[in-house]
Amino acid sequence: xxxxxxxxxxxxxxxxxxxxxxxxxxxxxxxxxxxxxxxxxxxxxxxxxxxxxxxxxxxxxxxxxxxxxxxxxxxxxxxxxxxxxxxxxxxxxxxxxxxxxxxxxxxxxxxxxxxxxxxxxxxxxxxxxxxxxxxxxxxxxxxxxxxxxxxxxxxxxxxxxxxxxxxxxxxxxxxxxxxxxxxxxxxxxxxxxxx
Numbered sequence: 001x002x003x004x005x006x007x008x009x010x011x012x013x014x015x016x017x018x019x020x021x022x023x024x025x026x027x028x029x030x031x032x033x034x035x036x037x038x039x040x041x042x043x044x045x046x047x048x049x050x051x052x053x054x055x056x057x058x059x060x061x062x063x064x065x066x067x068x069x070x071x072x073x074x075x076x077x078x079x080x081x082x083x084x085x086x087x088x089x090x091x092x093x094x095x096x097x098x099x100x101x102x103x104x105x106x107x108x109x110x111x112x113x114x115x116x117x118x119x120x121x122x123x124x125x126x127x128x129x130x131x132x133x134x135x136x137x138x139x140x141x142x143x144x145x146x147x148x149x150x151x152x153x154x155x156x157x158x159x160x161x162x163x164x165x166x167x168x169x170x171x172x173x174x175x176x177x178x179x180x181x182x183x184x185x186x187x188x189x190x191x192x193x194x195x
Contacts, residue, residue, distance in 0.1 A: 026079055044173060048158060052174050055167060059114065059146035062133055067112065068173065076109040076194045077168040078100070078187065081159045084135040085121045089163045092181035093139045098142045099187040108170065109191050111143040116159065119150035137158040169194040 010071040024170050044053045069077070082089035102112050107116065120128040129147065136145055148154050157166070161179040167190050169175050182190075 056114040057153045072174040078111045079166040080113045082163045095183045113145045116154045117147045117149045
């Protein structure tokens with residue numbers, strides 16, 4: 001009787017070991033190697049930290065075109081938040097235009113300037129868009145200027161300091177955020193670091 005119980009225990013242990021081994025083999029065969037799938041298959045958080053996928057939005061440009069951030073995937077994106085009354089924003093805009101003229105095509109980069117339209121000061125609600133158009137024309141800006149009339153996008157991006165700029169790589173991930181104005185050399189260095 002003791003022999004039978006001992007033999008039964010040995011058989012159960014062998015079955016358990018074989019079962020565990022077989023399960024591990026099946027799990028390994030089913031596992032997908034993330035590195036084989038590429039960077040886009042990694043799990044990313046939607047957020048504002050380096051490595052996060054930025055919150056998506058669709059805003060209308062001064063030219064009346066809808067621009068959706070996620071549709072720019074495949075390009076590097078310089079996402080800038082600003083207002084016309086902001087002195088550092090005024091100082092930065094000529095540098096952004098010079099960078100755009102010199103490097104946008106060569107470096108496969110798009111500048112998207114989101115005007116915090118709801119935050120425009122000293123003008124009536126109806127005149128805010130005209131104020132932004134006048135600003136664009138006076139600085140001869142040719143990159144897309146998007147309007148955020150209800151400050152929904154500015155709120156999603158937690159914009160307190162302006163200008164604030166997010167550098168987004170061609171896979172659609174935030175690589176850096178800069179608070180304050182930049183010049184052409186800074187823009188070039190940050191964009192070059194994206195890939």
